[in-house]
Amino acid sequence: MTVHFKQDKPDESNRLDDMRQGVIGKALPRVEGLAKVTGTATYAAEYSIDNCAEGVLVTSTITRGEVTSIDRDAALAMPGVIAVIDDPRLTTRAAQGTADEAPQQKPKTVCYWGQPIALVVAETFEQARDATKHLAIEYRVEEGAPLDPNTVEPEEQEDETVHQGDLAHAMSEATHSVDVTYTTRGHASAAMEPHAAIAQWDGDKLTVYASLQMLNYNISELADALDMEEGDIRLVSRFVGGGFGSKLGISEEAVAASIAAKELGRPVRVVMSRQQVFQCIMRRSETTQRLRLCTDANGTLTGFGHEALVSNLPGEEFAEPVLQSSHFLYGGENRELMLKVARIHRMTAGSVRAPGEAVGMPALEAAMDVLAEEVGIDPVELRLKNIPEKNPEEGLPFSSHKLAECLRQGAEAFGWDRGPRKPRQTREGEWWVGTGMASAARVHNVSEAKARVTLKPDGTALVETDMTDIGTGTYTILSQIAGEMLGLSPDRVLVDLGDTRHPRGPGSGGSWGAASIGSAVYVACQAIREELASRLDVEEAELDLSDGKAGSGESIVDLLDGKDLAREGYYEPGDIADDYTASGFGAFFAQVRVNRFTGEARVDRMLGAFGFGRVLNHKTARSQCLGGITWSIGVALTEALEFDPRDGHLVNPDLAEYHVPVHRDVPDLDVIMVEERDPAASPIQAKGIGELGMCGGAAAIANAIYNASGARVFDFPMTPDRVLAAMPD
Amino acid sequence: MAQTISVNGAPHSVPDDPRVTLLDFLRQDVGLTGTKKGCDHGQCGACTVIVNGVRINSCLTLAAMHDGDEVTTIEGLGTPDEPSALQKAFVEHDGYQCGYCTPGQICSATAMLTEIANGWPSDASETLEGAVEISGEEIRERMSGNLCRCGAYANIVAAIRDVAEQSA
Numbered sequence: 004m005t006v007h008f009k010q011d012k013p014d015e016s017n018r019l020d021d022m023r024q025g026v027i028g029k030a031l032p033r034v035e036g037l038a039k040v041t042g043t044a045t046y047a048a049e050y051s052i053d054n055c056a057e058g059v060l061v062t063s064t065i066t067r068g069e070v071t072s073i074d075r076d077a078a079l080a081m082p083g084v085i086a087v088i089d090d091p092r093l094t095t096r097a098a099q100g101t102a103d104e105a106p107q108q109k110p111k112t113v114c115y116w117g118q119p120i121a122l123v124v125a126e127t128f129e130q131a132r133d134a135t136k137h138l139a140i141e142y143r144v145e146e147g148a149p150l151d152p153n154t155v156e157p158e159e160q161e162d163e164t165v166h167q168g169d170l171a172h173a174m175s176e177a178t179h180s181v182d183v184t185y186t187t188r189g190h191a192s193a194a195m196e197p198h199a200a201i202a203q204w205d206g207d208k209l210t211v212y213a214s215l216q217m218l219n220y221n222i223s224e225l226a227d228a229l230d231m232e233e234g235d236i237r238l239v240s241r242f243v244g245g246g247f248g249s250k251l252g253i254s255e256e257a258v259a260a261s262i263a264a265k266e267l268g269r270p271v272r273v274v275m276s277r278q279q280v281f282q283c284i285m286r287r288s289e290t291t292q293r294l295r296l297c298t299d300a301n302g303t304l305t306g307f308g309h310e311a312l313v314s315n316l317p318g319e320e321f322a323e324p325v326l327q328s329s330h331f332l333y334g335g336e337n338r339e340l341m342l343k344v345a346r347i348h349r350m351t352a353g354s355v356r357a358p359g360e361a362v363g364m365p366a367l368e369a370a371m372d373v374l375a376e377e378v379g380i381d382p383v384e385l386r387l388k389n390i391p392e393k394n395p396e397e398g399l400p401f402s403s404h405k406l407a408e409c410l411r412q413g414a415e416a417f418g419w420d421r422g423p424r425k426p427r428q429t430r431e432g433e434w435w436v437g438t439g440m441a442s443a444a445r446v447h448n449v450s451e452a453k454a455r456v457t458l459k460p461d462g463t464a465l466v467e468t469d470m471t472d473i474g475t476g477t478y479t480i481l482s483q484i485a486g487e488m489l490g491l492s493p494d495r496v497l498v499d500l501g502d503t504r505h506p507r508g509p510g511s512g513g514s515w516g517a518a519s520i521g522s523a524v525y526v527a528c529q530a531i532r533e534e535l536a537s538r539l540d541v542e543e544a545e546l547d548l549s550d551g552k553a554g555s556g557e558s559i560v561d562l563l564d565g566k567d568l569a570r571e572g573y574y575e576p577g578d579i580a581d582d583y584t585a586s587g588f589g590a591f592f593a594q595v596r597v598n599r600f601t602g603e604a605r606v607d608r609m610l611g612a613f614g615f616g617r618v619l620n621h622k623t624a625r626s627q628c629l630g631g632i633t634w635s636i637g638v639a640l641t642e643a644l645e646f647d648p649r650d651g652h653l654v655n656p657d658l659a660e661y662h663v664p665v666h667r668d669v670p671d672l673d674v675i676m677v678e679e680r681d682p683a684a685s686p687i688q689a690k691g692i693g694e695l696g697m698c699g700g701a702a703a704i705a706n707a708i709y710n711a712s713g714a715r716v717f718d719f720p721m722t723p724d725r726v727l728a729a730m731p732d
Numbered sequence: 733m734a735q736t737i738s739v740n741g742a743p744h745s746v747p748d749d750p751r752v753t754l755l756d757f758l759r760q761d762v763g764l765t766g767t768k769k770g771c772d773h774g775q776c777g778a779c780t781v782i783v784n785g786v787r788i789n790s791c792l793t794l795a796a797m798h799d800g801d802e803v804t805t806i807e808g809l810g811t812p813d814e815p816s817a818l819q820k821a822f823v824e825h826d827g828y829q830c831g832y833c834t835p836g837q838i839c840s841a842t843a844m845l846t847e848i849a850n851g852w853p854s855d856a857s858e859t860l861e862g863a864v865e866i867s868g869e870e871i872r873e874r875m876s877g878n879l880c881r882c883g884a885y886a887n888i889v890a891a892i893r894d895v896a897e898q899s900a
C-alpha cells in the first residue's frame with residue numbers, strides 16, 4: 004500500500020520531536036561502520052562473479068574528428084584478448100545529473116581529447132590493458148576546435164539574467180563601490196573509488212553492479228542507451244566510494260560493460276583507470292566572475308552585480324550555476340546578474356560537489372572582503388547589515404534563515420576580533436599570520452522519493468529503497484528516522500539501499516538525499532503508526548512507541564499477529580517550492596599563515612557554523628561539514644585542472660598532479676551546527692547539508708591570506724606563485 | 733619450486749603473469765577486496781598493506797617480487813566480530829565517510845604507530861634523534877600519503893590519536 008504525501012504547506016507540527024525513542028539527531032556511529040573498517044563492504048568492482056571477463060576502455064588521442072579505423076586483428080591476436088568493441092551504442096560522456104536519458108553515443112565521433120571510443124575485453128585485466136596500448140587507431144582530424152573559453156562568443160543563459168534598477172548608475176552614485184574580477188580553475192570530483200561496473204545477463208535481463216549516485220535516473224539512462232525496458236534492468240550500488248557529482252549520471256564503463264557482456268555471453272567488468280576518470284567523467288568548469296558591489300556611507304548595499312563566464316562542450320545543457328545563491332544572499336535594489344557559457348572542446352563540464360556556489364560563493368565573499376575594507380567596517384558587520392528580509396529579486400520569503408546566528412556564533416567561538424581590519428599585523432618568524440571570514444549559502448532542494456517500511460513479526464523493521472549512501476550517512480539516518488517513528492532502537496532497523504528492485508528514491512545529489520528520502524520513510528512510518536493506532540483503538544497522536552512497546556504496555560510484535568505490516572511512503576515536494584526561497588546558510592572563519600619568502604599559505608585553524616534545519620545525526624552531519632570545509636581548503640589553495648592550450652587535453656589527470664588536500668593540509672576543524680526546524684524545507688524539517696560546507700569557505704582563506712600578508716589575490720587557487728606576486732614589498 | 737606469498741597467515745601461490753601487481757593479486761587472485769585501488773600509481777594510499785611489518789603501496793609492487801613475504805591486509809587486522817583498536821576508533825570517531833580510503837588509512841596507521849614507537853623521525857619531528865612524541869602534526873605528516881576525498885581527515889587523526897594515547 005502506497006501512501007502519498009505532497010507538501011504544499013509548511014509543516015509546523017514537528018512530529019519527530021513528539022516521538023519517544025529519542026534517537027533522532029543522536030550522534031550514533033554508522034550502521035555499516037564495521038563493514039567499512041574491516042574491508043568487508045563490497046564496492047562495485049568487488050562482486051565475485053564466475054567467468055567474468057575484464058574490459059578496458061580505449062580513449063581518443065585527438066580533440067575533434069572521427070575514428071576511421073581500429074586495427075582489431077592485431078589486438079585480437081594478443082594473448083587472452085576476446086573482443087574489441089566499438090558498438091555505436093557506447094556512450095562517450097557521462098550523463099548529467101538527473102538527465103534521465105542516454106548521454107552522447109556514437110563513439111566514432113570524437114568531441115574531446117580522452118573520449119572513450121572502444122572497449123577491449125580479455126581474460127585478465129593485464130591482457131586487456133596491454134592490448135589497448137597496442138591498438139592502432141586512425142582518425143580524420145577536424146582542425147580548429149575552439150578550446151579557450153575567452154576566445155569564443157558565449158551564449159547567455161537567459162533564465163539566469165536579472166536586470167533590476169540601474170546598477171551602473173548606482174555604482175557611480177554610491178559612496179563606496181568595488182568592481183573586481185576573479186577567476187577559478189576547473190575542479191575534479193576525484194572520488195576515491197574509480198568508476199566501475201560489472202554487467203551480467205540472464206537471457207534478456209541485465210544486472211549491473213555499478214558505482215552510481217542516482218539509480219532512479221541511472222536505470223532510465225542505461226535503458227535508453229541500450230534501447231531496453233527499465234523493467235529488464237537491475238542496478239545495484241550498495242556501497243559507493245564517493246561521488247561528489249561524478250557518479251550522478253550513467254557513465255561510460257557501465258554501458259560498455261553491458262554491451263560487451265551481451266555480445267560475449269558472459270559477465271564483463273570494466274573499471275576506469277584514475278586517468279580515465281579524470282578525463283572522461285566531469286570537470287567543474289573554470290569561471291571568470293565580475294563582481295560589482297556598491298553601498299551607501301554606512302555599508303548598506305545599493306547595488307549588486309555578479310556576472311560569470313563558464314564553459315562546456317557543444318550539446319551539453321549543464322552550465323555551472325555560479326549565481327545560484329547570489330540571487331538572494333544579499334540585498335541591493337539595483338541588480339545585474341548574468342551567466343554565459345562558452346562552447347569549447349574540453350572534456351564535459353558537469354556537477355562537482357556544490358555546483359555553482361562552490362565557485363560563485365568564494366568569488367562573491369572575497370569581493371565582500373574588498374568592500375568591507377573600502378567601507379571601513381568589520382566584514383562580519385558588513386554581512387549582518389545586508390541580510391535581506393525577503394528574496395531581493397522574487398520577493399519570496401525565506402523558509403528559514405540562520406545566516407545572522409551563524410555569523411554571530413561563529414565569530415564568538417572563533418574569537419574573531421571585531422572592527423575595521425588592517426593587513427600585516429602579526430608575524431611569526433618568516434610567517435605572516437592573519438584571519439578571514441566568509442558567509443556560506445547553498446540552495447536547498449528536495450525531490451520526490453519512495454521507500455517501503457516493513458514492520459516484521461520478529462520486532463524489527465526493514466527500510467527498502469534504491470536510494471544510495473555515498474558516504475553521506477543514509478543507512479544510519481534512515482535507521483534513526485524509522486526507529487524514532489516506530490519506537491525501535493535503530494539497531495532493530497535494517498536499511499537496504501542501492502538496489503533498483505526497491506522503491507525509487509531521489510538519488511544522492513544536490514544535497515537533497517537526506518531530506519527527500521528521509522521524508523519518504525517518515526511518510527511510510529506515519530502510515531504504519533496509523534495502522535497500529537487503529538489496532539489499539541487510539542488516536543495516532545496518542546500512540547506512544549518506544550523500545551518495541553506502546554505506552555499502554557502492548558508490544559508491537561503482538562499487534563502484528565505474526566504478519567508483516569508494510570507501507571510504501573511516497574513523498575513529493577508540492578507548491579511550497581514556489582512559495583519560499585529555501586537555502587542552507589553558514590559562516591566560515593579561518594586563520595592562515597603566509598610565508599613571506601615563498602608565498603606558501605597554510606591553514607592553521609578553521610571553523611564553520613551552519614544552519615540547515617534539523618540535524619538527523621550529529622556525527623554524520625558534522626562529518627559532512629568537515630568534508631565540505633576540507634574541500635574549501637582545496638579550492639582555496641591547491642585544486643586546479645590544467646588544459647593544454649593546443650589540443651585541450653587535461654594535463655594533470657591524476658592524484659599526483661591534481662592536488663586534493665592531504666592530511667597535513669587540514670588542521671583541526673571546528674563545526675557548529677545551529678540547530679533549527681525548517682517547516683517548509685521538508686516534512687522532517689531538514690535541509691541539505693553535504694555541499695554547504697564548501698560554499699564560501701575558500702573565501703575565508705583568501706581573505707585571511709590578505710589579512711595576514713597584504714596579498715590580494717584574484718585567482719583561485721591561491722598558489723605560492725600567485726600569492727608572492729601579489730604581496731607588497 | 734613453487735613460490736608462495738603468505739597473506740594474513742595463509743599461503744598463496746605467486747601468479748604466473750609477472751605483470752600482476754600485489755594489489756591486483758590480493759583483490760583478484762586471493763579475493764581479498766578490502767585492499768582498494770584508487771589510482772594504481774602510488775598516489776593515493778588506498779592500496780596500503782603491511783609487508784613484513786612495513787606499510788607499502790601494493791599497487792607499486794609486483795606480486796612476483798614477494799615470494800616468501802608476509803602480507804597483512806585490512807582483513808588480517810580485525811573482523812567485524814573482532815575489530816582492532818584502530819578499527820573500533822574509526823567507527824567511534826566517524827573516521828570515514830564513503831569508506832573507500834578507509835582500509836588503506838587503517839593499515840597505514842597501524843604500521844605508522846609502530847614507526848613512531850621505533851623512533852623513526854619525520855618532517856614534523858622536533859629532532860632526528862631519540863623518542864618521537866605523538867602529536868597531531870606527527871600523525872598528519874606521516875599519514876599524508878593516504879588521501880581521503882570525503883575529507884574525513886580531522887576525524888581520522890582523532891581516531892589515531894585516541895588509540896595512540898590509549899596504548900602510550
Ligand code: FES
Nearest residue numbers: 770772774777791
Ligand atoms: S592505488 Fe596504490 S596508491 Fe593509489
Ligand code: FES
Nearest residue numbers: 829831880881882
Ligand atoms: S572516506 Fe571516502 S575517501 Fe576517505
